[in-house]
Amino acid sequence: MQAAGSITEGPQKSLGSPLMNRTVLGLAALTAACLGLALAAVPAAAAPGPETCRQGFVWRQAKPSDLVCVIPGNRDQTALDNSVRQTRWTSGAYGAHTCLSGYVWRNAFDGDDVCVHPKVRDQAAADNAASPARKLAAKLWVSRYTTPARMGDKSGTADIPKLKINGSHFNYGRVEVYVRYGGTRRVAYKVVLNASAHPGFAGGSFGRKTGLFDCSGPGKPANAYAQARDLVSGRWSAKVPIRIGCAVL
Structure with a gap:
Protein backbone atom coordinates (compact mmCIF):
# COMPACT_ATOMS: atom_id res chain seq x y z
CA MET A 1 0.00 0.00 0.00
CA ALA A 28 21.70 27.11 -11.33
CA ALA A 29 24.84 29.17 -10.96
CA LEU A 30 26.51 27.19 -8.22
CA THR A 31 28.08 23.72 -8.36
CA ALA A 32 27.34 22.05 -5.04
CA ALA A 33 28.69 18.87 -3.48
CA CYS A 34 26.47 15.81 -3.96
CA LEU A 35 23.84 15.41 -1.29
CA GLY A 36 23.94 12.26 0.85
CA LEU A 37 21.30 13.32 3.39
CA ALA A 38 17.78 14.68 3.14
CA LEU A 39 17.96 18.45 3.54
CA ALA A 40 15.45 21.10 4.46
CA ALA A 41 14.32 23.55 1.78
CA VAL A 42 17.33 25.42 0.42
CA PRO A 43 17.25 29.13 -0.55
CA ALA A 44 17.32 29.63 -4.31
CA ALA A 45 20.82 31.14 -4.26
CA ALA A 46 22.21 27.98 -2.65
CA ALA A 47 20.23 25.44 -4.70
CA PRO A 48 22.09 22.43 -6.11
CA GLY A 49 23.70 23.01 -9.49
CA PRO A 50 23.20 21.04 -12.71
CA GLU A 51 26.15 18.76 -11.96
CA THR A 52 24.82 17.68 -8.56
CA CYS A 53 24.45 13.92 -8.13
CA ARG A 54 21.26 12.28 -6.93
CA GLN A 55 21.17 11.00 -3.38
CA GLY A 56 23.44 7.98 -2.97
CA PHE A 57 26.02 9.12 -5.56
CA VAL A 58 29.09 11.35 -5.31
CA TRP A 59 31.55 12.91 -7.75
CA ARG A 60 34.30 10.49 -8.75
CA GLN A 61 37.00 13.17 -9.06
CA ALA A 62 39.57 11.13 -10.93
CA LYS A 63 40.80 14.70 -11.53
CA PRO A 64 39.41 17.90 -9.96
CA SER A 65 37.04 18.55 -12.87
CA ASP A 66 35.77 14.94 -13.02
CA LEU A 67 32.09 15.24 -12.01
CA VAL A 68 30.98 11.74 -13.03
CA CYS A 69 28.53 10.45 -10.42
CA VAL A 70 29.51 7.16 -8.79
CA ILE A 71 28.80 5.25 -5.60
CA PRO A 72 31.07 6.28 -2.68
CA GLY A 73 33.07 3.04 -2.88
CA ASN A 74 34.10 3.79 -6.47
CA ARG A 75 35.20 7.29 -5.49
CA ASP A 76 37.34 5.81 -2.72
CA GLN A 77 38.88 3.35 -5.17
CA THR A 78 39.63 6.21 -7.54
CA ALA A 79 41.40 8.18 -4.81
CA LEU A 80 43.43 5.13 -3.82
CA ASP A 81 44.53 4.44 -7.40
CA ASN A 82 45.50 8.09 -7.85
CA SER A 83 47.62 8.01 -4.70
CA VAL A 84 49.74 5.04 -5.87
CA ARG A 85 49.87 5.84 -9.58
CA GLN A 86 53.63 6.47 -9.63
CA THR A 87 54.34 2.99 -8.24
CA ARG A 88 52.54 1.36 -11.18
CA TRP A 89 54.38 3.15 -14.00
CA THR A 90 57.46 1.93 -15.81
CA SER A 91 59.29 2.95 -18.97
CA GLY A 92 58.18 0.79 -21.85
CA ALA A 93 56.33 0.60 -25.15
CA TYR A 94 53.97 3.43 -24.19
CA GLY A 95 56.56 5.76 -22.71
CA ALA A 96 57.35 6.62 -19.12
CA HIS A 97 53.76 5.90 -18.03
CA THR A 98 53.59 2.37 -19.37
CA CYS A 99 51.72 0.20 -16.83
CA LEU A 100 53.35 -2.63 -14.95
CA SER A 101 52.22 -6.12 -15.92
CA GLY A 102 48.66 -6.78 -14.74
CA TYR A 103 47.60 -3.13 -14.90
CA VAL A 104 45.97 -1.02 -17.62
CA TRP A 105 45.27 2.68 -18.04
CA ARG A 106 42.03 3.62 -16.34
CA ASN A 107 40.77 5.91 -19.15
CA ALA A 108 38.20 7.57 -16.89
CA PHE A 109 38.74 10.68 -19.08
CA ASP A 110 40.82 11.51 -22.15
CA GLY A 111 44.47 11.26 -21.20
CA ASP A 112 43.87 9.35 -17.96
CA ASP A 113 46.98 7.20 -17.63
CA VAL A 114 46.56 6.10 -14.02
CA CYS A 115 47.24 2.36 -13.98
CA VAL A 116 44.54 0.15 -12.47
CA HIS A 117 43.29 -3.42 -12.53
CA PRO A 118 41.25 -4.19 -15.69
CA LYS A 119 38.02 -4.50 -13.67
CA VAL A 120 38.51 -0.96 -12.37
CA ARG A 121 38.92 0.32 -15.93
CA ASP A 122 35.70 -1.44 -16.91
CA GLN A 123 33.93 0.09 -13.92
CA ALA A 124 35.14 3.55 -14.90
CA ALA A 125 33.67 3.10 -18.39
CA ALA A 126 30.39 1.88 -16.91
CA ASP A 127 30.23 4.86 -14.56
CA ASN A 128 30.88 7.25 -17.44
CA ALA A 129 27.94 5.79 -19.33
CA ALA A 130 25.60 5.78 -16.32
CA SER A 131 26.46 9.21 -14.93
CA PRO A 132 23.87 11.31 -16.85
CA ALA A 133 21.04 9.28 -15.29
CA ARG A 134 22.56 9.81 -11.84
CA LYS A 135 22.43 13.61 -12.03
Whole structure:
Protein backbone atom coordinates (compact mmCIF):
# COMPACT_ATOMS: atom_id res chain seq x y z
CA MET A 1 0.00 0.00 0.00
CA GLN A 2 1.33 3.41 -0.92
CA ALA A 3 1.61 6.18 1.61
CA ALA A 4 -0.71 9.15 1.43
CA GLY A 5 0.42 11.53 -1.30
CA SER A 6 2.31 8.90 -3.28
CA ILE A 7 1.76 8.44 -6.98
CA THR A 8 -0.54 5.85 -8.43
CA GLU A 9 0.74 6.00 -11.99
CA GLY A 10 3.99 6.53 -13.84
CA PRO A 11 5.20 9.29 -16.12
CA GLN A 12 4.29 9.44 -19.80
CA LYS A 13 6.38 10.37 -22.79
CA SER A 14 5.59 13.60 -24.59
CA LEU A 15 2.81 13.41 -27.17
CA GLY A 16 4.53 15.38 -29.90
CA SER A 17 3.47 19.06 -29.74
CA PRO A 18 6.12 21.71 -28.93
CA LEU A 19 4.52 22.17 -25.53
CA MET A 20 4.44 18.47 -24.79
CA ASN A 21 7.98 17.86 -26.01
CA ARG A 22 9.47 20.43 -23.69
CA THR A 23 11.74 18.57 -21.32
CA VAL A 24 13.71 21.10 -19.37
CA LEU A 25 16.69 21.08 -17.10
CA GLY A 26 16.82 23.29 -14.04
CA LEU A 27 19.67 25.83 -14.28
CA ALA A 28 21.70 27.11 -11.33
CA ALA A 29 24.84 29.17 -10.96
CA LEU A 30 26.51 27.19 -8.22
CA THR A 31 28.08 23.72 -8.36
CA ALA A 32 27.34 22.05 -5.04
CA ALA A 33 28.69 18.87 -3.48
CA CYS A 34 26.47 15.81 -3.96
CA LEU A 35 23.84 15.41 -1.29
CA GLY A 36 23.94 12.26 0.85
CA LEU A 37 21.30 13.32 3.39
CA ALA A 38 17.78 14.68 3.14
CA LEU A 39 17.96 18.45 3.54
CA ALA A 40 15.45 21.10 4.46
CA ALA A 41 14.32 23.55 1.78
CA VAL A 42 17.33 25.42 0.42
CA PRO A 43 17.25 29.13 -0.55
CA ALA A 44 17.32 29.63 -4.31
CA ALA A 45 20.82 31.14 -4.26
CA ALA A 46 22.21 27.98 -2.65
CA ALA A 47 20.23 25.44 -4.70
CA PRO A 48 22.09 22.43 -6.11
CA GLY A 49 23.70 23.01 -9.49
CA PRO A 50 23.20 21.04 -12.71
CA GLU A 51 26.15 18.76 -11.96
CA THR A 52 24.82 17.68 -8.56
CA CYS A 53 24.45 13.92 -8.13
CA ARG A 54 21.26 12.28 -6.93
CA GLN A 55 21.17 11.00 -3.38
CA GLY A 56 23.44 7.98 -2.97
CA PHE A 57 26.02 9.12 -5.56
CA VAL A 58 29.09 11.35 -5.31
CA TRP A 59 31.55 12.91 -7.75
CA ARG A 60 34.30 10.49 -8.75
CA GLN A 61 37.00 13.17 -9.06
CA ALA A 62 39.57 11.13 -10.93
CA LYS A 63 40.80 14.70 -11.53
CA PRO A 64 39.41 17.90 -9.96
CA SER A 65 37.04 18.55 -12.87
CA ASP A 66 35.77 14.94 -13.02
CA LEU A 67 32.09 15.24 -12.01
CA VAL A 68 30.98 11.74 -13.03
CA CYS A 69 28.53 10.45 -10.42
CA VAL A 70 29.51 7.16 -8.79
CA ILE A 71 28.80 5.25 -5.60
CA PRO A 72 31.07 6.28 -2.68
CA GLY A 73 33.07 3.04 -2.88
CA ASN A 74 34.10 3.79 -6.47
CA ARG A 75 35.20 7.29 -5.49
CA ASP A 76 37.34 5.81 -2.72
CA GLN A 77 38.88 3.35 -5.17
CA THR A 78 39.63 6.21 -7.54
CA ALA A 79 41.40 8.18 -4.81
CA LEU A 80 43.43 5.13 -3.82
CA ASP A 81 44.53 4.44 -7.40
CA ASN A 82 45.50 8.09 -7.85
CA SER A 83 47.62 8.01 -4.70
CA VAL A 84 49.74 5.04 -5.87
CA ARG A 85 49.87 5.84 -9.58
CA GLN A 86 53.63 6.47 -9.63
CA THR A 87 54.34 2.99 -8.24
CA ARG A 88 52.54 1.36 -11.18
CA TRP A 89 54.38 3.15 -14.00
CA THR A 90 57.46 1.93 -15.81
CA SER A 91 59.29 2.95 -18.97
CA GLY A 92 58.18 0.79 -21.85
CA ALA A 93 56.33 0.60 -25.15
CA TYR A 94 53.97 3.43 -24.19
CA GLY A 95 56.56 5.76 -22.71
CA ALA A 96 57.35 6.62 -19.12
CA HIS A 97 53.76 5.90 -18.03
CA THR A 98 53.59 2.37 -19.37
CA CYS A 99 51.72 0.20 -16.83
CA LEU A 100 53.35 -2.63 -14.95
CA SER A 101 52.22 -6.12 -15.92
CA GLY A 102 48.66 -6.78 -14.74
CA TYR A 103 47.60 -3.13 -14.90
CA VAL A 104 45.97 -1.02 -17.62
CA TRP A 105 45.27 2.68 -18.04
CA ARG A 106 42.03 3.62 -16.34
CA ASN A 107 40.77 5.91 -19.15
CA ALA A 108 38.20 7.57 -16.89
CA PHE A 109 38.74 10.68 -19.08
CA ASP A 110 40.82 11.51 -22.15
CA GLY A 111 44.47 11.26 -21.20
CA ASP A 112 43.87 9.35 -17.96
CA ASP A 113 46.98 7.20 -17.63
CA VAL A 114 46.56 6.10 -14.02
CA CYS A 115 47.24 2.36 -13.98
CA VAL A 116 44.54 0.15 -12.47
CA HIS A 117 43.29 -3.42 -12.53
CA PRO A 118 41.25 -4.19 -15.69
CA LYS A 119 38.02 -4.50 -13.67
CA VAL A 120 38.51 -0.96 -12.37
CA ARG A 121 38.92 0.32 -15.93
CA ASP A 122 35.70 -1.44 -16.91
CA GLN A 123 33.93 0.09 -13.92
CA ALA A 124 35.14 3.55 -14.90
CA ALA A 125 33.67 3.10 -18.39
CA ALA A 126 30.39 1.88 -16.91
CA ASP A 127 30.23 4.86 -14.56
CA ASN A 128 30.88 7.25 -17.44
CA ALA A 129 27.94 5.79 -19.33
CA ALA A 130 25.60 5.78 -16.32
CA SER A 131 26.46 9.21 -14.93
CA PRO A 132 23.87 11.31 -16.85
CA ALA A 133 21.04 9.28 -15.29
CA ARG A 134 22.56 9.81 -11.84
CA LYS A 135 22.43 13.61 -12.03
CA LEU A 136 19.85 15.57 -10.08
CA ALA A 137 18.55 17.11 -13.31
CA ALA A 138 14.95 17.60 -12.07
CA LYS A 139 13.44 17.20 -15.54
CA LEU A 140 9.78 18.14 -15.97
CA TRP A 141 7.45 17.90 -18.95
CA VAL A 142 3.75 17.89 -19.72
CA SER A 143 1.64 15.38 -21.63
CA ARG A 144 -2.09 15.11 -22.27
CA TYR A 145 -4.83 12.64 -21.53
CA THR A 146 -8.58 12.39 -21.99
CA THR A 147 -11.24 10.80 -19.84
CA PRO A 148 -14.04 8.66 -21.26
CA ALA A 149 -17.53 10.15 -21.23
CA ARG A 150 -19.78 8.91 -18.46
CA MET A 151 -23.37 7.93 -19.00
CA GLY A 152 -25.59 10.98 -18.62
CA ASP A 153 -22.69 13.45 -18.84
CA LYS A 154 -23.86 16.29 -21.08
CA SER A 155 -20.96 18.65 -20.39
CA GLY A 156 -19.22 17.82 -23.66
CA THR A 157 -15.80 17.93 -22.00
CA ALA A 158 -14.86 14.25 -22.19
CA ASP A 159 -12.81 14.67 -25.37
CA ILE A 160 -11.01 17.83 -24.28
CA PRO A 161 -7.38 17.00 -23.42
CA LYS A 162 -6.25 17.53 -19.85
CA LEU A 163 -2.73 18.06 -18.55
CA LYS A 164 -0.53 15.48 -16.92
CA ILE A 165 2.73 16.59 -15.27
CA ASN A 166 5.66 14.19 -15.57
CA GLY A 167 9.12 14.21 -14.04
CA SER A 168 12.37 12.23 -13.94
CA HIS A 169 15.93 12.61 -12.62
CA PHE A 170 14.68 13.52 -9.13
CA ASN A 171 15.78 11.96 -5.85
CA TYR A 172 13.68 9.09 -4.60
CA GLY A 173 11.22 10.62 -2.17
CA ARG A 174 8.87 13.56 -1.82
CA VAL A 175 8.39 16.05 -4.65
CA GLU A 176 6.11 19.11 -4.60
CA VAL A 177 4.36 19.70 -7.92
CA TYR A 178 2.27 22.73 -8.72
CA VAL A 179 0.75 24.86 -11.48
CA ARG A 180 0.84 28.62 -11.01
CA TYR A 181 -0.57 31.41 -13.14
CA GLY A 182 2.20 33.44 -14.77
CA GLY A 183 3.16 36.73 -13.15
CA THR A 184 1.17 35.99 -9.99
CA ARG A 185 1.32 33.86 -6.87
CA ARG A 186 -2.04 32.29 -7.70
CA VAL A 187 -1.83 28.49 -7.53
CA ALA A 188 -4.11 26.49 -9.79
CA TYR A 189 -2.90 23.06 -8.71
CA LYS A 190 -0.58 21.69 -6.02
CA VAL A 191 0.28 18.23 -4.74
CA VAL A 192 3.09 16.50 -2.85
CA LEU A 193 3.89 13.03 -4.17
CA ASN A 194 6.62 10.38 -4.06
CA ALA A 195 9.11 10.10 -6.90
CA SER A 196 9.98 6.44 -7.36
CA ALA A 197 11.49 4.05 -9.90
CA HIS A 198 9.67 3.48 -13.20
CA PRO A 199 11.02 1.48 -16.17
CA GLY A 200 12.49 3.70 -18.88
CA PHE A 201 12.89 6.79 -16.66
CA ALA A 202 16.03 7.77 -14.75
CA GLY A 203 16.08 8.38 -11.03
CA GLY A 204 12.95 9.18 -9.09
CA SER A 205 10.12 9.74 -11.57
CA PHE A 206 6.41 10.44 -11.45
CA GLY A 207 3.33 11.24 -13.50
CA ARG A 208 0.29 13.03 -12.11
CA LYS A 209 -3.00 13.81 -13.85
CA THR A 210 -4.06 17.31 -12.83
CA GLY A 211 -7.62 17.51 -14.12
CA LEU A 212 -6.74 20.88 -15.70
CA PHE A 213 -7.88 21.36 -19.29
CA ASP A 214 -5.20 21.95 -21.92
CA CYS A 215 -6.18 25.34 -23.34
CA SER A 216 -3.23 25.76 -25.69
CA GLY A 217 -3.75 26.44 -29.38
CA PRO A 218 -3.04 28.90 -32.19
CA GLY A 219 -3.15 32.45 -30.86
CA LYS A 220 -3.40 31.23 -27.28
CA PRO A 221 -0.07 31.83 -25.54
CA ALA A 222 0.87 30.27 -22.22
CA ASN A 223 -0.67 31.94 -19.18
CA ALA A 224 0.68 29.60 -16.50
CA TYR A 225 3.52 27.22 -15.78
CA ALA A 226 4.16 23.87 -14.13
CA GLN A 227 7.10 23.41 -11.78
CA ALA A 228 8.34 20.85 -9.27
CA ARG A 229 10.64 20.95 -6.26
CA ASP A 230 12.69 18.00 -5.05
CA LEU A 231 12.05 18.17 -1.31
CA VAL A 232 15.02 15.92 -0.51
CA SER A 233 17.51 18.46 -1.89
CA GLY A 234 15.53 21.66 -2.35
CA ARG A 235 16.22 21.57 -6.11
CA TRP A 236 13.64 23.21 -8.40
CA SER A 237 12.85 22.13 -11.93
CA ALA A 238 12.65 24.71 -14.67
CA LYS A 239 9.22 26.19 -15.39
CA VAL A 240 7.22 24.53 -18.18
CA PRO A 241 4.81 27.00 -19.85
CA ILE A 242 1.19 25.86 -20.26
CA ARG A 243 -2.22 27.42 -20.89
CA ILE A 244 -5.13 26.72 -18.57
CA GLY A 245 -8.43 28.34 -17.60
CA CYS A 246 -10.19 28.05 -20.95
CA ALA A 247 -13.96 28.45 -21.10
CA VAL A 248 -15.59 25.05 -21.52
CA LEU A 249 -19.16 25.19 -22.83
